[in-house]
Amino acid sequence: MSDMPKIAVLGAGHMGPIIARVAVEAGYPVSIAASGDPTKIALIAQVLAPGAEPLWAADAVADADLVVLSMPVHRFTSLDPELVADKLVVDTMNYWPPIDGVVPMFDEPGYGSSEIVARRLSRSTIVKTFNHIGYHELDEERQTAGSPLRRALGVAGDDPTAVDTVAEVVERIGYDTVRLTSLRAARILEPGGPVFGVPLHRAEFERALHTDAITVREGAQS
Amino acid sequence: MTTTETSQFPLTFGIDTFGDVTEDKNGRLVSHAQAIRDVVEEGVLADQVGLNFIGVGEHHTADMPMPAADVVLSAIAARTNKIHLGSAVTILSSDDPVRVFQRYSTLNAVSSGRAEVVLGRGSSIDSFPLFGYDLSDYEQLFEEKTNLFAELMKGEPVTWEGKTRAALVNQDVVPHTEAGPFPVWIGVGGSPQSVVRAARYGFSLMLAIIGGHPARFAPFAELYRTALDQYGQAQLPIGVHAPGHIAATDEQAREEFWPHYRDVITRYGPTRGFRPPTPESFNHEVGPHGALYVGAPETVAQKIAANMTTLGANRFDLKYGIGGLAHHLLMTNIELYGTQVVPRVRELLAAAPDSG
Numbered sequence: 001m002s003d004m005p006k007i008a009v010l011g012a013g014h015m016g017p018i019i020a021r022v023a024v025e026a027g028y029p030v031s032i033a034a035s036g037d038p039t040k041i042a043l044i045a046q047v048l049a050p051g052a053e054p055l056w057a058a059d060a061v062a063d064a065d066l067v068v069l070s071m072p073v074h075r076f077t078s079l080d081p082e083l084v085a086d087k088l089v090v091d092t093m094n095y096w097p098p099i100d101g102v103v104p105m106f107d108e109p110g111y112g113s114s115e116i117v118a119r120r121l122s123r124s125t126i127v128k129t130f131n132h133i134g135y136h137e138l139d140e141e142r143q144t145a146g147s148p149l150r151r152a153l154g155v156a157g158d159d160p161t162a163v164d165t166v167a168e169v170v171e172r173i174g175y176d177t178v179r180l181t182s183l184r185a186a187r188i189l190e191p192g193g194p195v196f197g198v199p200l201h202r203a204e205f206e207r208a209l210h211t212d213a214i215t216v217r218e219g220a221q222s
Numbered sequence: 223m224t225t226t227e228t229s230q231f232p233l234t235f236g237i238d239t240f241g242d243v244t245e246d247k248n249g250r251l252v253s254h255a256q257a258i259r260d261v262v263e264e265g266v267l268a269d270q271v272g273l274n275f276i277g278v279g280e281h282h283t284a285d286m287p288m289p290a291a292d293v294v295l296s297a298i299a300a301r302t303n304k305i306h307l308g309s310a311v312t313i314l315s316s317d318d319p320v321r322v323f324q325r326y327s328t329l330n331a332v333s334s335g336r337a338e339v340v341l342g343r344g345s346s347i348d349s350f351p352l353f354g355y356d357l358s359d360y361e362q363l364f365e366e367k368t369n370l371f372a373e374l375m376k377g378e379p380v381t382w383e384g385k386t387r388a389a390l391v392n393q394d395v396v397p398h399t400e401a402g403p404f405p406v407w408i409g410v411g412g413s414p415q416s417v418v419r420a421a422r423y424g425f426s427l428m429l430a431i432i433g434g435h436p437a438r439f440a441p442f443a444e445l446y447r448t449a450l451d452q453y454g455q456a457q458l459p460i461g462v463h464a465p466g467h468i469a470a471t472d473e474q475a476r477e478e479f480w481p482h483y484r485d486v487i488t489r490y491g492p493t494r495g496f497r498p499p500t501p502e503s504f505n506h507e508v509g510p511h512g513a514l515y516v517g518a519p520e521t522v523a524q525k526i527a528a529n530m531t532t533l534g535a536n537r538f539d540l541k542y543g544i545g546g547l548a549h550h551l552l553m554t555n556i557e558l559y560g561t562q563v564v565p566r567v568r569e570l571l572a573a574a575p576d577s578g
């Protein structure tokens with residue numbers, strides 16, 4: 001167990017504690033941090049993610065092999081890129097103006113939110129996943145490998161080794177993975193896309209991505 | 223254990239509405255004014271059939287023209303004697319806590335102590351641009367304004383300073399309540415910080431469960447109880463707000479509710495993140511593991527009793543009415559809920575073994 005990668009979850013809102021819980025249950029050493037004093041989230045960690053250690057963000061990150069970003073995008077804008085420099089960062093966030101309001105950093109048509117995250121965190125390696133599954137579902141729909149009920153999630157990034165590392169975590173947590181080879185391609189995982197919030201098995205997931213990609217291409221030609 | 227929690231407070235049952243515009247007999251939408259008058263009639267009926275609460279939720283859209291819930295509640299107050307009257311929710315983030323206190327303290331006076339307030343951070347976001355607030359500030363807005371509201375509820379002159387509103391110095395805010403504070407709840411959709419915040423201020427917890435298995439929220443109830451203990455607060459009521467529709471038979475309830483539910487969820491999907499419902503997803507939500515309380519009185523009563531037990535809740539507010547569903551069907555819903563469902567839930571919960 002000691003060689004399992006250490007996971008730091010940044011964010012104690014809707015999604016963060018759930019990710020922390022499922023990661024703990026998959027056997028990973030997990031810490032969780034919000035924007036301030038860890039005593040403020042100690043209770044949330046204790047009840048919603050037992051086994052995850054509440055820490056200051058800097059302490060959580062310092063020791064972590066994977067840093068999971070589960071904060072609202074407007075909070076991300078004030079995250080110091082130095083905090084996660086040289087880290088493998090898992091971006092689970094979505095930019096969704098009707099819910100979050102317009103966040104200028106992310107309001108750039110033609111770019112996916114993870115591309116913007118990667119540009120901002122230029123010294124980190126970014127992998128996108130978990131953004132297209134609801135926080136309740138992430139907990140409830142876990143299945144062991146080989147189960148016919150097992151749902152697939154996309155894992156996307158520009159660095160194939162990093163994608164493999166994160167995909168292994170996603171699989172151990174309880175999901176099949178469909179790997180996408182760039183953050184640019186990860187735009188297909190975003191709100192309004194064909195797999196966002198949809199429970200799909202791996203073959204269905206791949207088909208949905210493929211069908212949509214063809215539609216996009218044909219649309220561009222016409 | 224959860225049954226013990228449930229029995230700690232009296233069971234109360236209410237209805238909530240967002241003031242959805244209804245359709246007339248010819249399938250045409252009624253006017254905003256008519257829709258509002260209909261809500262008053264629904265509140266009066268709720269009182270007559272013995273329900274404990276009607277909540278009116280602040281909305282600012284053409285299909286839910288309900289921005290001034292307290293005015294509507296005041297009209298209901300004038301025609302009723304027993305039923306409690308409250309918001310469901312008041313979007314505190316884009317309102318002024320002083321005005322919210324004043325309006326509901328006035329309602330409390332008019333109704334001889336029947337006002338309640340359910341405060342929300344605002345998942346219905348239309349009020350933010352309307353009143354000049356930035357959505358990305360919602361956390362700070364809600365935290366600060368809840369803090370001021372808690373000060374106001376103490377009933378003494380208030381000294382307060384924050385970033386979202388002018389400071390107050392030893393300010394007496396009127397009208398004073400007659401018999402201590404009226405009940406204040408915080409409505410929570412999925413934010414654990416909001417759960418902890420409710421406990422910190424000693425406000426009751428109203429869980430809005432509008433999708434998926436209600437048991438998902440059991441950890442939130444546990445978080446709330448643990449947080450109350452940690453903050454040295456006495457245990458407080460936990461309520462559930464959930465959508466539904468009751469008719470004579472399961473089939474009739476589903477047939478009446480489904481087309482409106484489908485249209486509303488499909489319409490709001492792109493901005494709220496809902497997938498368009500299918501007959502299969504609807505069946506799931508109506509079933510024992512879903513969030514909708516749609517069916518005959520016995521079906522709905524069984525589901526309410528089961529979920530109140532799971533969550534240790536002592537209050538259940540049925541959010542009735544949805545996008546066009548006709549007023550006369552809503553009246554039948556309210557009547558069946560008050561005369562058949564609630565007595566049956568009380569019976570079921572009384573019979574449940576006390577495992578405490």
